[in-house]
Amino acid sequence: MFLQCTPGNAPAKRPCDFCVHPAAAWSYPCRTIIREVVEGLQVIMAGPWHACAPCHRLIAAGKWAELRRRSLRLYRATHRPLTRAADTAIAADLAPLLHQFRTHRTGPAERIGGAS
Known part of the structure; x- marks a missing residue:
């Protein structure tokens, strides 16, 4: 996750955590995912991950290599x-980050704003 927000300071439009x-x-x-990025420095990614429509389509189709290329x-x-x-x-x-996302997901994607 590239940006961590709490409900009190969340921007009106949330950026995509996969491609910005x-x-x-x-x-x-x-x-929650806890990652050691370098020895002694951990990054904690808590809460839901957010995806734009193109990244969501790649995730739904299981196209992880394409998602990785797009993100990069x-x-x-x-x-x-x-x-x-x-x-x-x-x-x-x-690649390891996307693997952790896959293994730490707890449910299906939900459309932001409730629209389908």
């Missing part, structure tokens, strides 16, 4: 310039 698209349309309930391409475009070390670390971390 500015407006997510789907919410995936998940158990759009992350690079949004956060450039990245150092070579940062780019390598992010690229290497995406």
Whole structure:
């Protein structure tokens, strides 16, 4: 998850946690994930993960490699310039992160705002 919000400070439009698209349309309930990103530094991802419509379609179809490529391409475009070390670390971390998302999901996706 790229952005952690609490109900009191959540933006009106939640970004996609997979590709950083500015407006997510789907919410995936998940158990808390604790990841050690470097020795001694942990990231805690709590609460639901949010997906834009294109990422949701890839998740629903089980197209994890395509989702990884999309996430990496759009992350690079949004956060450039990245150092070579940062780019390598992010690229290497995406597959394990998506695996953790799959194993920590607790239910089906829900359309944000209740529309179907």
